[in-house]
Amino acid sequence: MKRKITLKQIAKELDVSISTVSKALRNSIEISEDTRQKVQAFAKLYNYRPNNIALSLKNRKTKTIGIIIPEIVHHFFSKVITGIELVANKRGYNVIVGLSNESFDKEVINMQMLANGSIDGFILSIAKETLQQQDYHHFTETINQGMPIVMFDRVVNEIPCDKVIVDDVKGAKQAVEKLIKNGCKNIAIISTKDYVSVGKLRTQGYLDALEDHKITPKASLILKIEDKLMSDDHLDKLEKEIEQLFQSNKSIDGIFAVNELYAVTAIKVARKLGLEIPKSLQVISFSDGVLSKHSTPSLTTVSQHGQEIGEEAANLLINRLESEETDYNDETDEVYETVVIETNLIERESTKN
Amino acid sequence: MKRKITLKQIAKELDVSISTVSKALRNSIEISEDTRQKVQAFAKLYNYRPNNIALSLKNRKTKTIGIIIPEIVHHFFSKVITGIELVANKRGYNVIVGLSNESFDKEVINMQMLANGSIDGFILSIAKETLQQQDYHHFTETINQGMPIVMFDRVVNEIPCDKVIVDDVKGAKQAVEKLIKNGCKNIAIISTKDYVSVGKLRTQGYLDALEDHKITPKASLILKIEDKLMSDDHLDKLEKEIEQLFQSNKSIDGIFAVNELYAVTAIKVARKLGLEIPKSLQVISFSDGVLSKHSTPSLTTVSQHGQEIGEEAANLLINRLESEETDYNDETDEVYETVVIETNLIERESTKN
DNA sequence: ATAAGTTGCGAAAACGTTTTCGTGTTAAAA
DNA sequence: TTTTAACACGAAAACGTTTTCGCAACTTAT
Structure with missing residues (x-):
């Protein structure tokens, strides 16, 4: 179990000083061609690499x-x-x-x-x-x-x-506008509780889109999921909440989901309820994960470019x-x-x- | 832009030596209760934390x-x-x-x-x-x-x-055995080229299972994908290869895929060809990714426990x-x-x- | 009052670098 | 031959720690 070789060892071996070795390796002109070659050859032979930690300490x-x-x-x-x-x-x-x-x-x-x-x-x-x-x-x-x-x-x-x-508001708005343009009359959003900043922003985008198109938002079409339900263990609970949404709003024809999981779950539930996608229900989701591409039907998404x-x-x-x-003029611009x-x-x- | 405080600075401020500060902070008995308290209070005030890099260097x-x-x-x-x-x-x-x-x-x-x-x-x-x-x-x-x-x-x-x-051979074998037990007569495998060790091993497991059940493997049922096709860009090419597999083996009723992507792609292709899952085609895949759980139909998988x-x-x-x-007795057991x-x-x- | 022991602290080395500065040797210039 | 310059190298400091050792200044025992 040999440790990595250090400047000190090279110096000792070659009977020169540590400084000389260091300089030789960095091709300093202070060092004669002779010793430089000697040192470099030796270093190469022993596969010398400067110790990162030492450098970090020195350079701060x-x-x-x-x-x-x-x-x-x-x-x-x-x-x-x-x-x-x-x-x-x-x-x-x-x-x-x-x-x-x-x-x-x-x-x-x-x-x-x-x-x-x-x-x-x-x-x-x-x-x-x-x-x-x-x-x-x-x-x-x-x-x-x-x-x-x-x-x-x-x-x-x-x-x-x-x-x-990413411009969450804008991205969400575009998505919802797409749904509107595609003829959806009753667009629901599946989002997270507001403390999740992106959930809040995407909900805002949803509302903005509706407003721009003179559609009055309905509270019953806005589902805000408690976030713990993201974990797979709570999948059934998530499904129930979404099913509830569909049951109490039979006319939903568009879903905007703030993430993939909500979207695919919504699709799964919708299908169970007999809805056809995209014929009777269109879905758009934020995110560009693997589910979007490979689930069937594949998801139309707002891509975030991670x-x-x-x-x-x-x-x-x-x-x-x-x-x-x-910048040595600290305390300045910030x-x-x-x-x-x-x-x-x-x-x-x-x-x- | 104040830097993090160091032992040296504390020492100077309190007019003691660096060693004293260090010892005081580590509750050394060498240091009087008095100075210890003084140092610790000061350190706490300035939120002192030992510099990791220095420690790394010292401790090697x-x-x-x-x-x-x-x-x-x-x-x-x-x-x-x-x-x-x-x-x-x-x-x-x-x-x-x-x-x-x-x-x-x-x-x-x-x-x-x-x-x-x-x-x-x-x-x-x-x-x-x-x-x-x-x-x-x-x-x-x-x-x-x-x-x-x-x-x-x-x-x-x-x-x-x-x-x-993971025991790739065994895992694969179990999967294929499950397919056999479930009545599959013509089980194909979608694997990678052999240089990918796990691909090779899982193929081996497939062969083992067949052999154990006196089923003669057919070369035409073994598809080894060139790995570059994993990337999403080549998805269509992957689909073509799999479609080819189905086309030339109309009686396939079971698929063992070495990863999720191959499995879901196989399912997609199979459906296009009019096969129903799991009724006329059953699929098992290695991997425990997100696709398995959330795609429809969800995938039966060999879970790897990443x-x-x-x-x-x-x-x-x-x-x-x-x-x-x-262990100071180096060079020993290895x-x-x-x-x-x-x-x-x-x-x-x-x-x- | 002296020897011995205790207590509290500081100096210095070490970890592995880089770099500044100094210095001895040799070669060139006066 | 003396002065100056160039050359080649080494010593030491610094980065921030921890730890060993030494040493004063007391306190206790003789």
Whole structure:
């Protein structure tokens, strides 16, 4: 079990100083051609690589990005990670992942674990519990300690940081407009409770679309699901709630769901009730997961472009990290950007065309 | 932009030495009650936390696990990560994720980036390209440098390391036996080319089941898909291949697919051809992704227990890391474990019961 | 009053780098 | 031959910790 070789060992072996070895490896002109070659040959032979940790300590930066997300078994979030990793790697950074599991405490703990020098900055999407409790002190503290944060998707405005979001209102509105244009007269929405920011925004888009078309929203057509029902264990409960919706509104001919699961479940229930899709019921869902493409009928969706969001977030963060380096006029601008990624409607089989 | 506070700053502020501060914070008995309180109060006030990087350098271990997987937008792999993260966090470790994107080069690069001190050990699943080229030098090198590896799912026997796998042969065999028991007379398999180890093994299980029941396998019932067709871009090509399978074997009444996508695609094609599921065609698939549960009909699957695999792998790795600490009799046993996670059959709508 | 033991703290090394500065040697210039 | 410049290298500091060791200043026992 040989440890990795260090400068010190090379120096000793070659009977020169550590500084000489270091310089030789970095092709410093201070070192004679002779020794340089000797050192480099030896280093290559022993496959020397500078120790990252030592470099991090010396440079006071780790070239590592911390990601905190609510869960990873989720198409959207894993797409985002893919995007982050892509540009992070391209720009010489690693990513370290923490899962909050939608829990406030785990979010805090995870951030503390990473904030103590392990990373240079955060990219995160806020846990539902945190959104519910509206306790954001861990974010402000992190930022106050000079560690930049980029939030995506689930963001809160009161935190001063860069953000990457999709225009949930607009995306939802477009979806509902599509349903209207396709002749739907009674469009229901299946959303989450309002504390989930995106649920609220998408509901807003739904309402906006109706208003624009002089349709009076009916409370009975707005179903707000308690979020715990997302987990597979509560699938039957989710189905019941949706069935209830259909039963008490026989004339529903359009469904806008804020996520895939709600959409496919709605379709399943609707079919059981004898509705034909898209003939007598058209469905559009937010999200661009695997279900949309491969379920039958495939779903018309508002695509969120998760990977693009990740790429954008990573660029935002790294730009900030690397501008700080040169920026010696601290305390100045502190101006933050909010990038909006455009959604687009992907038409599939669950709507008429 | 205040930096995080350090021992040195506290020491200066309180006019004691760095050592005193350090000891006071760790409740050393060397320090008087008085100063200890003073230091701790001050540290708390300024929210002092020891710098992880400095600790890593000093202790020569990072308490961080490196994960290298082919892709993250994949139910199985993200489940595994969830499992790894769960036990890693519980045991005081972080996880840092690298994606190989199924590419040999990216796998190598990623491992090199992390192996230079950033992590204490690897958990990984091998990229398809690597399996194809059968070039494993980066694994052996890493291991030779004293960094333990745990492989899962896609493993190779010639590398001396701990492994966590599912019994692919057995799982596949059970699935096919279920089909046989359910009355299927002409069972086809949709698998991958043999260089994907799990594809090969599952095909073996298929053959074993047939043999056990005195059924002569027919080459025309064995479809081995070129793996590039996994990506959504080639979906139509995949469909064509499967359609071909059905067209040239009209009597197929059972399908065993090695992954979800193949299964749902097969179902889609079969329906187009007028087959009813599960009445005239029964389907079983490996994998426990989201498609299985939510597509219609839902899929009967061989569940792989991704999260459990992740948990097991993390425990294996951390155990090894922490046994090394005490184990000063190096060079000894070097005995590695291969843990087999049992699969089980989850019956849903795509088979009769 | 002296020897011995206790208490409380600081200096310094170590982890592995990079970089600044100093210095001895040799070669070129005066 | 002396002065100056170029060259090649080493010592040391710094990043932020923890820990070993040493050493004063007391306190207790003789």
